[in-house]
Amino acid sequence: MAVGDPERTAILDIDRLQVSLFTRRGVLPAVDGLSLTVAARETVAIVGESGCGKSLTALAVMRLLPEPPAKIVSGAVRFMGRDLASLSDRAMRRVRGKDISMIFQDPMTSLNPVTTVGDQLIEAIQWHNDVSRREAHARAVELLRQVRIPDAERRLDDYPHQMSGGMSQRVMIAMAIACGPKLLIADEPTTALDVTIQAQILELIKELQASSGMGLIIITHDLGVVAETADRVVVMYAGRKVEEAPVEALFERPLHRYTSGLLGATPSAKRRRGSRLAEIGGSVPALSELPAGCAFQNRCADAFDRCRTERPKLMPLMPGRTAACFAAEEELSRHVAAIGT
């Protein structure tokens, strides 16, 4: 499943997206020139620490950015050929919830507490489809069954606070797939849930993807989730994409030093299933205080002069993979030189 496989044409093509935060401290590059594609049936995971810009990327795709202070400054977000960044509000609303859906981290607070689950589901269905309430009701029951909620008919009359975290997230997923979207974005879908429920939810999402053929973006900081669900992984740091690779390749041999730090292992060690991000010494620099050169330099054991003066660009260091790391570049060219002529 290499990038550029002719069978998989991109449904989402983020092209050098630039999202800036206009604050009192200045203009901060929260998402700095990110490019990313997702094809039908493909799962792309975006990994990184909190504040790296992964959620803002998702919100930018959905055009749900908090308008002050955030703004899409440049770049394109092409979905099925159309640039979402340049659509009118009204046109974008026809895409949201219908062609692209998003689910969020905390299902318990993501549902309206004073209306029933059924009413919220039916609203999602009726808003984009011209159906009667009865038809919408029937479809809602069907959706709840699809997300494996028992006693679906009765559950429609429940209020969100009467449901557990896992069930609420299933309802969110049901709302998201209600209109058959071509792309689903899941922002930390299991972070707020019990460990036992997490696997079930991820399994459910994958199943729904398989049966509908939709593309899936999973945003997470949990490597276990990445290992279980992703086809390809994008690693972000301080607003920049620093590495991209197919999932097994990434775990087997991380190129960027940040990635290897995350995996808590040396480049050659195997990844452990279900492992969380290891602690890397130091902390992410504030967006207002980014150093010249590589953003990771202060925490990198392999940083050298070039890292401090020149900003590394994403290079296809290995087939089907890119990374923005001079140390990795050096290492690989030595390796090639050593293997030889």
Added chain:
Amino acid sequence: MPSLATDFVRRFARNRAALVGLVLVIALIGVALAAPWMFPKNPLRIVGRPEIWPFVNARFPLGTDSLGRDIAAMIAHGARTTLLIGLCASLTATLIGITVGASAAFFGGWVDEMLMRFTELFQTIPNLIFVLTIVSILGQKIEYVTIAVGIVTWTPIARLTRAEFMSLRDREFVQACRAMGMGNMRIMLGEILPNALPPVIVLSSLVIAGAVLFESAVSFLGLGDPNISSWGRLIGDGRTLIRTSWYICAVPGLAIMLTVLALNLIGDGLNDALNPKLRDR
């Protein structure tokens, strides 16, 4: 801690509306204090032709009323009444409120229950009706009006004091005091009260505004002290002439409104300065 106080003052000063309020209140106090000099004789004397409009005659900048009394003089002296009653009623309300609230919070249990029912009682009785009842039974003297107004405005202070005390009661420094063997009274008055006071003081400024409105309503109805010139009474007296000389009602009403407005702005400013984190808009 001096730095907290200067922070507070600086935050307050940044609020333009609050500063406007402060200026107005200072002006009010100024007029009230200066009234005996500006208008030395009894303001209720007749000094000119009746029903002269404001800005027409230089001697009577705010005009004269139905009997020929100088409105400007009555307004100036009315400022004293307003301030006096406002402050005294507010003080009464604050004393009652703090006592009830602090006792309820500190003693808890059935004392708390009883005091809260007591508070609820005063919240249910329609305020103005109660004031009028007291005034009608006890008599139309300024002291009774003041006390009556104080009696109907203490409930929000009691509620706030109780809430503040309850949140402070469980804090570590109180436990420490208790461990040191301090008695209840001492803890309540010496430790908790000074910390609970700031929000209560903020509320008091709004209570003064409420007291001003109550008193003006009572005097408007003609049930205030007949020997005191009060803004409310001026409005009441001017009612019969609204077809021709409606300024007699308009001017004192404006004075009341500006006073209440100023107090509200200050109260809001104090509130914002106290809770900076809630200020994000």
Added chain:
Amino acid sequence: MRRIVLRRLLQIIPLVFAVIVLNFVLIHLAPGSLFDVMTSEQQITDPAMLDQLRHTYGVDQPTWVQLVKYIWSVMRLDLGFSYRQNAPVLDVIMQQLPATVILMLAATAIALLVGVTAGVMASVRVNTIWDNLISLGAVFFFAAPSFWLGIMMTVLFAVKLGWFPVGGMRTIGTDNGAFADALDVMYHLALPATALGLFYAATYARVMRASMLEVFRLDFVRTARAKGLSPARVVLAHVMRNALLPIVTLLGLQLGTVLGGSVVIEAVFSWPGIGSLLFDSVMSRNFPMVLGVLVLGSLLVAVANATVDILYLRLDPRIRLR
């Protein structure tokens, strides 16, 4: 749920009881014997009548007996007799009560409509000229005494423009049937209800604005937008329904002051409710009537409070279904 409702309604009883006791305390605070005052002011000289009154009020007996007698008579809905109107106090009050209730309801309706709308508009256009104008308006109407507003409105709309009547509840001499009568009352109700309601409109506007701004930041609003809903739908179907809850609570807390405020407004507009009655009774030292108004007014507020609390229970499913 039904049990909570019942419990809430039963709470009214001790409250009214306390008001009655308070009444009694007030009676005894009056300088001189209240009995003497009542009888001499109302000029009762008939000895048989005096004897009967002495018996009813138990004047010669110890205080606690008087208290019990008083409570008992109030419980039997005997609030005394008013010589001024030559009728039992209760009857007089009940006759005038509907007018006050109409005024209070109309004022509250205006306050909610204007206040909530203004608050929502201000919050949707935060920090723009609209927001500032609305906030400014709220600040002014919050500070202006309602009786003064009433007079100023009378000057402008009744005297100068002639759009509305100067006072009263009905136009004398017309009798065109129930519907025309209702319209006539509404025509007379416009100015007094607005004067009374604007103060509360200002409060509701401020609270609604703050409440809306808080709800806007909650997660489920983001979900609603992610569903592709229009901004109007998000505000109306999702944000407002949550933001209105504090307003309902506030409504309950202010009912006592609304009734008090109506006293003054009724005086300004000659509106024939219990406010006018109270005013007249205070002027004529008709104490049984004054105290009767106090008791019934408190009862009215207590019932209205309970109603609002129950309404809140219905609106917030989180409490209802615990």
